[in-house]
Amino acid sequence: MIKEEITEYPTVYDAIVIGTGISGGWAAKELCENGLKTLVLDRGRLVKHIEDYPTMHLDPWDLKHRGTKNPEDVENQKKQNKSYILGPYSKHWFVNDLKHPYNEVKPFDWIRGYHVGGRSLMWARQSYRLSDMDFEANKKDGHGIDWPIRYKDIAPWYDRVEEFIGVSGQNLGLPHLPDGKLSEPMDLNCVELELQKKLKENFDDRLLTIGRTAHKTGNTMHEGRSNCQFRNRCVRGCPFGGYFSSNSSTLPAAERTGNMHLRHNSIAYEIVYDEKKGLASGVNVIDAETREKIFFKASIIFGCASTIGTASILMQSKSERFPNGLGNDSGELGHNIMDHTSKSGASAEVEGFENLYYKGRRPNGFYIPRFRNLNTKTKHKDFLRGYGYQGSASRTNWKRNIGELNYGKDLKDELMKPGHWRIGMGGFGECLPYHDNKITLNYDKLDEWGLPTVDFNVTFRENELKMKEDMERQAIAMLKAAGFKNVVGFNAKSTPGIAIHEMGAARMGHSPKTSVLNKHNQIHTVPNVYVTDGSCMTSSACQNPSLTYMALTARAANHAAAEFKKNKNA
Incomplete structure (x- = not known):
């Protein structure tokens, strides 16, 4: 049983950050570098960079069952196993679904990891900016509410984040996919270059580029990190720090200041509201091991526990002033959940190019930016907003069908040769913000x-669903236009959550009557509480959202630090 008494921790902090993932790491870094004594909480176990990456160097023959899944793992992680990135090399990053249950009125695949660093250790690292088209979409088509910010408000923070984390990619000069502070791009292979060429020849509204990915390339120095080694073992944790994670980058930066106190196995469950001051006074925590309840006091609170995690904490934070959850005057807390649609696209076989190959295991693919509903010419009659594609081409290897071969020298020689080329692409589509897409406790x-x-x-x-149908049709059309063979489309059911881009639940807006947060990510009516993870999003766009979470967090943390210093000196 949980002890009912709550122990008040003697130290009073300037700030508390709940969560250590993509946004929590950035909040910790920026607050600590601004001189604030900051307590950083994570509900999971401690993960130290390099020394706590147990599978980082393992090959298939080093693992039981040669790296295939076994029934026991699947039984304990039925939901987590729906993710393409879970396997014997990475299962330790994902929660045990039996130990961490949830309930589905409608199907939702909640993919999670509870440990220091969170999903920054497991993310796909694709990093794209939102544009004014995205920030203005709700206002223009009437779905959801208007964002309280525009691209110009966040552009300098995109710059700051990209330069610190290292984003490899190519600037394109597209207004709907703003250019960034990008380092040396990775190379497209010969088949991807062929598709790029054919798209240019056959379409006037779409193009292909290498993905923008949070991997260190080029000659820019990043403390404690080396360039990407093209091992493509990213989900295991990178000992070189080649890709950005909280563990390799932002948390070490916070620690170097001497201002961070990191406390793991600390389940934050309530932000305490001071009725007299009209502000939050601190955070109630359960020690995951001892079950002790502890109250930590601070002047500023940052909610960075992930979309569902932060929303749950706010909903549990009830008081006389906020009987329905902290800052929930609008009734929107827990509502407007979004995720990107996926599992629609096409694949094909490619003839020719047998004399060509590629070097290394590139941890990246190509990207085809959105081309639907950008203007009158590209307006689609069946759906609003749009989608982008991610994909890659590669050669098959010894895992291909060898049933017709005989054992002996011919077999061994054949297995050493690369197989034929294949190419595939899948779309990520924007989800509109629906009020009744919600979570409850x-x-x-x-x-x-x-x-x-x-x-x-x-x-x-x-x-x-209409957008997903178009994703399949257009993927087929592009691969056929390129002259590829045996083009096969797919449009499987896409359950919310499986794209691992869940967002919404505590949206930003202009008014406390229609939103939870203001333009600085503060709770409208509790200004010393900031929320900067995916729960703050007002719309989803179609781009991978993590870069935006980081930029919003950096912006909000510097605003919080400035307000703290101003009040302290008043």
Whole structure:
């Protein structure tokens, strides 16, 4: 049983950051570098850079069952196993679904990892800016509410984040995909270059480029990190720091200041509201190991526990002033959940190029930016907003079918030769912000720490399904236009959550009557609480969202630090 008494921790901090993932690491870095004594909380175990990456150098023959999944793993991680990045090399990063249950009014695949660094260790690292087209979309087509910021407000923070994390890629001069502070791009292979050429010849509204990915390339120095080694073992944790993670980058930067106190196995469950001051006074935490309840005091609170995690904490943070959750005057807390649609696209076989190959295991693919509903000419009659594609081409290897071969020298020689080329692409589509796509707390089904579990009531609607159909059609059309063979489309069911881009639940807006957060990511009515993870998003765009989370966090943390110093000197 959880102890009912709450122990007040004697130290009073300037700031508390809840979460250590993509956004939490950035909050810790910026607050600490601004001189604030900062407590950083994570509900999971400690993960130290390099020494706690147990599979970083393993080959298939080093693992039991040669790296294939076994039934016990699947039984304990049924939801997590739906993710393409989970396997024997990475299962230790993902939660045990039996130990961390949730409830589905409608299907939702909640992919999670509870440890220091969070999903910054497991993310796909694709890093794209949102544009004014994205920030203005809600206002123009009437879905959701207007963002309280525009591209110019966040552009300098995109710059700051890209320069620190290292984003490899190519600037294109597209207004709907703003250029960035990019380092040396990775190379497209010969088949991808062929598709790039054929798109240019056959379409006037679409192009192909190498993905923009948070990997260190070129000659820029990043403390404690080396360039990407093209091992493509990223999900295991990179001992070289070749890709950006909190563990290799932002948390070490915060630690170097001497201002960070990192506390793991600390489950934040409530932000405490001071009725007299009209501000938050601190955070209630359960020690995951001892079950002790502890109250930590601070002047500033940053919610960075992931979209669902932060929303759950805010919903549990009830008081006389906020009986329905902290800052929830609008009634929008927990609503407007979004994720990107996926699992639609096409693949093909490629003839020719047998004398060509590629070097290394590039941890990246190509990107085809959005080309639907950009203007009157590209307007689609069946759906609003748009989608982009991610894909790659490669050669098959010894895993191809060898049933017709005989054992002996011919077999061995044949296995050493690369197989034929294949290419594939899949779309990521924007989800509109629907008020009734929501989460609620279930106090009848508690977790092992006595906290309410989450009920998901989220689904894709006609707009998203029509978009998915177009994703398949256009992928087929592009691969056929390139002259590739045996083109096969696919349009599988895409369950919310599986893209691992869940966002919304505590959206930004102009008014406390329609939103939870203001233009600085502060709770409208509790200004010393900031929320900067995916829960703050007002719309989803179609680009991978993590770069935006980081830029918003850096911006908000510097605003919080400036306000703190101003109040301290007043």
